[in-house]
Amino acid sequence: MAFEPKRPQKTYTYDDVRLFTDAELNNYTAEEEKNFKIKHDIPLLEELESGPWPSFVADSKRYALRRRKLGEEGKLLINPDVVEDLLGQVELSMVHGETHWKHGGIVGVIGYGGGVIGRYSDLAAKYPGVAHFHTVRVAQVPSKFYNTAFLRSLADLWEYRGSGLLNLHGSTGDIIFLGTFTEQLEPLFAELTRVLDVDLGGSGSNLRTPECCLGKARCQYALYDTQEMCYEMTMHYQDTLHRPAFPYKFKFKFDGCPNGCVASIARADMSFIGTWCDDIRIDQDAVQGYINGAFPPGGGSHSGRDWGKFDIYAEVINRCPTGCMSLEYGKLVIDNPNCTRCMHCINTMPRALRPGVETGVSILIGGKAPILEGAQLSTLIVPFMKAEPPYDNVKEFIDKVFEWWMEDGKNRERIGESIQRVGLQRFVSDILGLPVAPQMVKEPRTNPYIFWKEEDVPGGFERDIDDYRSRHAR
Amino acid sequence: MDDLKQAVVEFLQGGKTKTKFYFNEIDKAVKDKIPGAKTLQVKKACSELINEGVLEYYSTGSTTLYGLKGTGIRTEG
Structure with missing residues (x-):
């Protein structure tokens, strides 16, 4: 459009x-x-x-x-x-x-x-x-x-x-x-x-001026129209941009794909990163072209020196962070549900591999890069959401986040710190009402003790704390 | 809206040692006084008071506070 x-x-x-x-x-x-x-x-x-x-x-x-x-x-x-x-x-x-x-x-x-x-x-x-x-x-x-x-x-x-x-x-x-x-x-x-027809930007406890990558204007990888979405959000959230009522600063940034040219994951409280929810498109003939040396890898970006013959195992398959790629009978195979959207294979073989066609955004929350200490990357909260005008689904999500943070955020506390204070699980499931995903877990728990709430267990359970204390001193 | 604006001004006038307040301090005080008030309504009331010249913003650059116009220590050249 x-x-x-x-x-x-x-x-x-x-x-x-x-x-x-x-x-x-x-x-x-x-x-x-x-x-x-x-x-x-x-x-x-x-x-x-x-x-x-x-x-x-x-x-x-x-x-x-x-x-x-x-x-x-x-x-x-x-x-x-x-x-x-x-x-x-x-x-x-x-x-x-x-x-x-x-x-x-x-x-x-x-x-x-x-x-x-x-x-x-x-x-x-x-x-x-x-x-x-x-x-x-x-x-x-x-x-x-x-x-x-x-x-x-x-x-x-x-x-x-x-x-x-x-x-x-x-x-x-x-x-x-x-x-x-x-x-x-x-x-x-x-x-x-x-x-000059230009506005002031944000400062103080405001939404700061939203920022986006080059998007579909210049880039083949853009998976949604970053400029359109950035403009729409800037106009829709004018009041939060100019009339401060947040506990602290809040930044939106829009990256068209996981290459992240505006580094939204590191610099924004709410990062919108283009993604796809179907399968990476593979042109097997072009894969063979790269293997045979007909196409330079990485679009020729590393062709200034003689790096030797292109080795698809050393340069692509073995570098896949989730190990979801293999070469079977000369054909490249991708286990798409395990793809983590790192973009390395697509960047290396852009003629052969393209993102899927069902595109939208991943929404991550909590990134910040303060001057002194406490930098952290955003955490994935919504793995996939459609990003098409008028973006009502995205605005509904943003409003929910703002409502909670304005109510419960402490002064001079970035939302990433608020989430750390209440806990990611509580933020995702209790506050936003979203399902948690295994990919949100940083590492498996080492303590097998699990504290169940009564409502977590089908049928519940009864516990009399006074009866328990009659036999067990505190 | 008038009752919200009045609650905001009364809270700011009641500050014993402080003259500048974070928005959520104002929000909490107004909600204590007017149960059922919504955060966005409180924000609108504050914005109207700013436009009327009753309140003024104080910004450090990273955070913003609200105060009654002309009160408190003023950073000036």
């Missing part, structure tokens, strides 16, 4: 919305760059320029020159020294071994509880250019397919109303605008939404 936007899509060219001319942006000579010194001494930061990699320090200094000249011409709305003062404060933080940022606050745009993260300098008198240095998160387009008009317009707007420094992209996927003053937030938001 062709993509249908929820509302008319705006189109514009860079010439319609540009704020600076090319000459204004290329406003310094090579000679000026060579002689330019920022207003602070930054010897520690300048050491970073001596390494083998491109340095943000060199980029920032060059950029500070441009802003100084734009500022002298009165073409910027915030302090033109922002980049110079930023470098100065970072240098001082390296000397002191502690940060000089005050983080958090009440800044934001009207009605939104996310998208802006307050940050102030505690040395505002010394570094007035970064007295305010708020971060603004701008929602990325699904799969990050931008046109240059959009990117150049964003860059112009941020040059004009902010520091001009940006980060493409943050961990969640947003475009991160780094550093502006409070009074610029509302006009910036107005221009982002009304002129």
